[in-house]
Amino acid sequence: MARKPARAPNDDIGEDVRLRMYRMLVEIREAEQRAFDLFLQNLVKGTSHLSLGQEAVAVGFACAMQPGDLSFCTYRGHAHTLARGVPVEKVLGELMQRDNGLMRGKGGSMHLTSEEHGVMGSYAIIGAHLPIACGAAWRAQYKGHSDVSVCFFGDGTTNIGAFHEALNFAAVWKLPVVFVCENNLYMEYTPIGEVTAVEHPAAGRASAYGLEAIVIDGQDADEVYRAAMKAYEKARAGGGPSLIECMTYRYSGHSRADPAKYRPEGELDKWLKRDPVKIYRERLKQFGIEEKVIEKIGADVMRVLDDATEKCKAAPMPPLELLTTDVYADGGWAWRN
Amino acid sequence: MARKPARAPNDDIGEDVRLRMYRMLVEIREAEQRAFDLFLQNLVKGTSHLSLGQEAVAVGFACAMQPGDLSFCTYRGHAHTLARGVPVEKVLGELMQRDNGLMRGKGGSMHLTSEEHGVMGSYAIIGAHLPIACGAAWRAQYKGHSDVSVCFFGDGTTNIGAFHEALNFAAVWKLPVVFVCENNLYMEYTPIGEVTAVEHPAAGRASAYGLEAIVIDGQDADEVYRAAMKAYEKARAGGGPSLIECMTYRYSGHSRADPAKYRPEGELDKWLKRDPVKIYRERLKQFGIEEKVIEKIGADVMRVLDDATEKCKAAPMPPLELLTTDVYADGGWAWRN
Amino acid sequence: MAELTYRDAVARGIAQEMARDPDVVFLGEDVAKAGGVFKATVGLLEQFGPLRVRDTPISEQAILGAAMGAAMTGLKPIAEIMFSDFFAVCFDYIANEFPKSRYMSNGQTKCPLVVRTGNGAGSRFGAQHSQSVENWCMMIPGLKVVAPSNPRDVIGLLAAAVRDPDPVIFLEHKSLYATKGEVPDGEIVDTLGTASIVRPGKDATILALALMVPRALAAAEKLKAEHHIDCEVIDVRSLVPLDTQTILGSLARTHRLFTVEENPRLCGWGAEIVSIAADEGFYDLDGPPVRITTPHIPLPAADILEDIALPTVDRIADRVKRSLGA
Amino acid sequence: MAELTYRDAVARGIAQEMARDPDVVFLGEDVAKAGGVFKATVGLLEQFGPLRVRDTPISEQAILGAAMGAAMTGLKPIAEIMFSDFFAVCFDYIANEFPKSRYMSNGQTKCPLVVRTGNGAGSRFGAQHSQSVENWCMMIPGLKVVAPSNPRDVIGLLAAAVRDPDPVIFLEHKSLYATKGEVPDGEIVDTLGTASIVRPGKDATILALALMVPRALAAAEKLKAEHHIDCEVIDVRSLVPLDTQTILGSLARTHRLFTVEENPRLCGWGAEIVSIAADEGFYDLDGPPVRITTPHIPLPAADILEDIALPTVDRIADRVKRSLGA
Numbered sequence A, B: 001m002a003r004k005p006a007r008a009p010n011d012d013i014g015e016d017v018r019l020r021m022y023r024m025l026v027e028i029r030e031a032e033q034r035a036f037d038l039f040l041q042n043l044v045k046g047t048s049h050l051s052l053g054q055e056a057v058a059v060g061f062a063c064a065m066q067p068g069d070l071s072f073c074t075y076r077g078h079a080h081t082l083a084r085g086v087p088v089e090k091v092l093g094e095l096m097q098r099d100n101g102l103m104r105g106k107g108g109s110m111h112l113t114s115e116e117h118g119v120m121g122s123y124a125i126i127g128a129h130l131p132i133a134c135g136a137a138w139r140a141q142y143k144g145h146s147d148v149s150v151c152f153f154g155d156g157t158t159n160i161g162a163f164h165e166a167l168n169f170a171a172v173w174k175l176p177v178v179f180v181c182e183n184n185l186y187m188e189y190t191p192i193g194e195v196t197a198v199e200h201p202a203a204g205r206a207s208a209y210g211l212e213a214i215v216i217d218g219q220d221a222d223e224v225y226r227a228a229m230k231a232y233e234k235a236r237a238g239g240g241p242s243l244i245e246c247m248t249y250r251y252s253g254h255s256r257a258d259p260a261k262y263r264p265e266g267e268l269d270k271w272l273k274r275d276p277v278k279i280y281r282e283r284l285k286q287f288g289i290e291e292k293v294i295e296k297i298g299a300d301v302m303r304v305l306d307d308a309t310e311k312c313k314a315a316p317m318p319p320l321e322l323l324t325t326d327v328y329a330d331g332g333w334a335w336r337n
Numbered sequence C, D: 001m002a003e004l005t006y007r008d009a010v011a012r013g014i015a016q017e018m019a020r021d022p023d024v025v026f027l028g029e030d031v032a033k034a035g036g037v038f039k040a041t042v043g044l045l046e047q048f049g050p051l052r053v054r055d056t057p058i059s060e061q062a063i064l065g066a067a068m069g070a071a072m073t074g075l076k077p078i079a080e081i082m083f084s085d086f087f088a089v090c091f092d093y094i095a096n097e098f099p100k101s102r103y104m105s106n107g108q109t110k111c112p113l114v115v116r117t118g119n120g121a122g123s124r125f126g127a128q129h130s131q132s133v134e135n136w137c138m139m140i141p142g143l144k145v146v147a148p149s150n151p152r153d154v155i156g157l158l159a160a161a162v163r164d165p166d167p168v169i170f171l172e173h174k175s176l177y178a179t180k181g182e183v184p185d186g187e188i189v190d191t192l193g194t195a196s197i198v199r200p201g202k203d204a205t206i207l208a209l210a211l212m213v214p215r216a217l218a219a220a221e222k223l224k225a226e227h228h229i230d231c232e233v234i235d236v237r238s239l240v241p242l243d244t245q246t247i248l249g250s251l252a253r254t255h256r257l258f259t260v261e262e263n264p265r266l267c268g269w270g271a272e273i274v275s276i277a278a279d280e281g282f283y284d285l286d287g288p289p290v291r292i293t294t295p296h297i298p299l300p301a302a303d304i305l306e307d308i309a310l311p312t313v314d315r316i317a318d319r320v321k322r323s324l325g326a
């Protein structure tokens, strides 16, 4: 067997990006875990959908983006939101429905939005945001902007009508949009294979839109990053949309209400062996990054997270006047005179 | 060049079926032409969508059906309705919005329905009937009935969400349903190629549902018939759905409002050379059917049609009480006490 | 008699009908193996098997379309749409197909199906998972629309819906799933189109639906205790058919009308009933008929905001009191 | 001043806005090369080119979703949905996305777009191509909803809609496309949320929208001529924002209220306005407020049946006359 070529830290990805990716992997991992803990303390209200185990997809795609690129997320959007640099306090604050939250508690866990970071919303109706991402990409095309719209969704989402309409529309108009399917093997509780006519719910449909079938390892942030770069370059060059299926796994249930008992014995363990944070920590070591640099990143993240958690706990609830603000662009809700 | 093998009238299709198919081709051709004439006389109200040029698709699929098989049609459904044996008077009466119409004028041209003939409705919202046909097929599967549900739609329909949902659903549940795409090259006025990511709007999507890509010549009733038989057999044997794309052409505009000026010079002429009625008349002759038998079929059809036309002209308008009947199953419309 | 949760009443109601009639089948997302995301259909797969209780892809149009095709050809499907907000992705079936096919076909096409769904607010799920969509359905000619407020009604109205020959939208309230109520043993079959006077009273009529029923009742008790105002509370139960007689009859006795609606304000069922009352009961009215509703806004996620969005016991009581000049 | 058809006013209105603002783009099925199935957008492709005037696949969700994404990021799209009945296949955007994104994001997300559509009956198209869906839109918090009755209003309200920072549903009436009206030269920009008193009168207020406006006017003339009843006719024009002041002001003068609605009866805009009037104008009302509507049925195709389904001049006049006891 041929030996792997020795890789320098400044390969196509490079040390800076790798350290950034690692930090983000850890931040998301810890923030999601924290969200779960806060839920157990009854401090996170409503529902929440964690990305534990799926971090590398969010991190790889986000770190390959340029400022100005746009993310369209789902209810499982904390990871994608954090990955664009939104402060963890803002995210936790929103989950805790506090006044310091990203949307001051008006949207909640499923609708994280931070336009200043390019997070153009998290959508809770399956499939709705795929056409919306097309529209943002259309604007870029029309105005000659160079940004790419990146749209994340799950395996289950490939079976809804809006998926089909968006993919065809994007392909026909050659829009600079990248569709990212996070195939975590399940819709809510039903295995995707039981409800889908093809093995790969996204890649198996690519040819229906004249697109290349792409399946990647979603647990390896480097592989994700490289696939993202390629798709973004194609989009910016006027080459039209891409559809990328990332194989991944969520460690916890679908939402906080779900103990995930429907999963076959041993499946979780198998995936835990390919944990994206672990893989990446090894990768850093492989590239000669020192243990103490790695440790420091972890410690930094925890400090920020602990601090954010305290701030959120101390933060007030949103003022009651917020109930009727921002229904319309004038800031109010008046539907009559 | 090898000579074509001499074919006996009793090949796989056989003389009886061929005569039936020819009669039906002529009946549809003449009835559609009559509908157009009546429209010019201001006797057909509302809109109407003719199948002139597309007759072989309707005829081939219908003649391959068994009694009890179910047809689900679109607004362009006169042909499919007639092909199941619905009397032409009923169809013209409905187009003329008379009391002798198939639905006594309540549905109109776009909604022809004759359950006793297996015509389970004509649907005017693009794509809506594909899932409905799945449901009828599900009933057959559940009850152990042997009927097949056959769902007709156009090329443009392949780009709407319901198409995708229905195809996946049918494939996953292995339903006895046959999806028939009549690719007449245009949606309303826009060429299908300008709005579709693949060359074959239906067949190019088949693999997305684990189905075979099937494209047939929709102008040759024999070829249609054979493709239909094969798909029905598969469905009845529990082999699941088929998706069949029939290449065809409509001679007139999309609807009565459309002069079809958007078509390139010469396109219509090219297709007129492969006219399904003409092709089939030649086919009959090739099988040794006598000219006078062929002529008699034509004459019979015209007699019935003329008679029907007169009856429709003489038929009364629907009584005004019909306005509020059959909203609910009790025959009335009471939404309150 | 046994105490049952509203949630368990759903499963019992479905089971009652499936056991009775083999043509009743049930489909939806995660409804079979998982027993539904609200756990309202637990045990049905085990009891009736995978041919009658089926998990579907995330394809709401396929779910409702398939239900319709099955209903047209002899089955009596129950389809679940997980959250009523998702009616928007399959609204063609609700607005254009189910309710029009019989009419357009001059009576040929039948459509005996039930669409069950989790409706309403209170779970801090935000604007796209908390809506009350009863008016989205009531406004469509050809549908029937039911919204039970208690476990007994869940079973009885569900049975009536399944046996009904028309398409019925069955709105279960998410915030009621955990509530309990007494339920008689044996088969329960109720009648669509009947409102029920859940508290007789003489000073004013308060109409409510689903989650608003317990709140209206509590408000009535409060008004009685604190202000000696004696309200009649009517659980509307069925928006279509609408039991106008019971409502107008009550108005004729009390002379004042209040509606307590969870759906947003504009064009709600309250507007419909108030308009009927203003027209047909005009001379019975001793004062303006008043709609107490959620304001006309999307719903916020934060608990503190969601709680003040919906009509509360205090708001209902206060509004009635002010109107009666007490 | 020039006489223009309602149809041509649509194209002129769009052209006016596209010429003014390069961020205004237009998409829909068959809208560009073919100029629209109602020929209401003829010439726009030629004038503004294929980057700004675009034909789409038959993908209503993609059309509205794309319009929203473009609107969020800086364009001002006009999207055509060919028939308003098709709102049902893309209702998620209308009900859940456009109107909620700004609220959920605490004001971050903007959605300045216009959805134009052919609404209403009269063409013998049957139940799935003839609906009046103004109430489907009015009931959704966060939308604005406009329905012009004449060519001048088409241009002015369309301009106002395009310039408005919120999502606006713009309902063009199919049966008005061929009608004509005087239109001033030059730019026309109207104001959303303003009703207009199209006929002053003192005996009763008649509210109407779109196709019902000319009918209400004709009924008023008939009532005047035949029964000396002098009706004020108000063209509501904008359902959201609603010009409640003009309506209540009129009621305060005439003391009687009639609404003439094309949408089916239940939960229509008439119910909303009657409820407002019954509440806030209760002591102004000298008799029951009356809704004159299409019955609560799907629409028939046959001309003879369709003609009696919608409120007619005679039915309006007759109903008003009977109510006023004349």
Ligand SMILES: Cc1ncc(C[n+]2csc(CCOP(=O)(O)OP(=O)(O)O)c2C)c(N)n1
Pocket: A076, A124, A125, A126, A127, A153, A154, A155, A156, A157, A158, A182, A184, A186, A187, A188, A254, C029, C058, C060, C082, C086, C089
């Ligand atoms: C239209 C619609 N249908 C159903 C749901 C309920 N729902 C929320 S998440 C989910 C599963 C989605 O699965 P997938 O796309 O694989 O994403 P994942 O949750 O696995 O990330 C479902 C069915 C919804 N939100 N919207």
Ligand SMILES: Cc1ncc(C[n+]2csc(CCOP(=O)(O)OP(=O)(O)O)c2C)c(N)n1
Pocket: B076, B124, B125, B126, B127, B153, B154, B155, B156, B157, B158, B182, B184, B186, B187, B188, B254, D029, D058, D060, D082, D086, D089
């Ligand atoms: C949901 C929906 N969108 C648009 C229309 C308007 N429309 C009617 S027919 C048609 C074209 C359909 O094209 P195709 O599927 O190719 O069928 P064809 O008419 O060519 O037979 C369109 C866009 C509709 N009826 N329903």
Ligand SMILES: [Mg+2]
Pocket: A154, A155, A156, A182, A183, A184, A185, A186, A187
């Ligand atoms: Mg998944």
Ligand SMILES: [Mg+2]
Pocket: B154, B155, B156, B182, B183, B184, B185, B186, B187
């Ligand atoms: Mg076509």
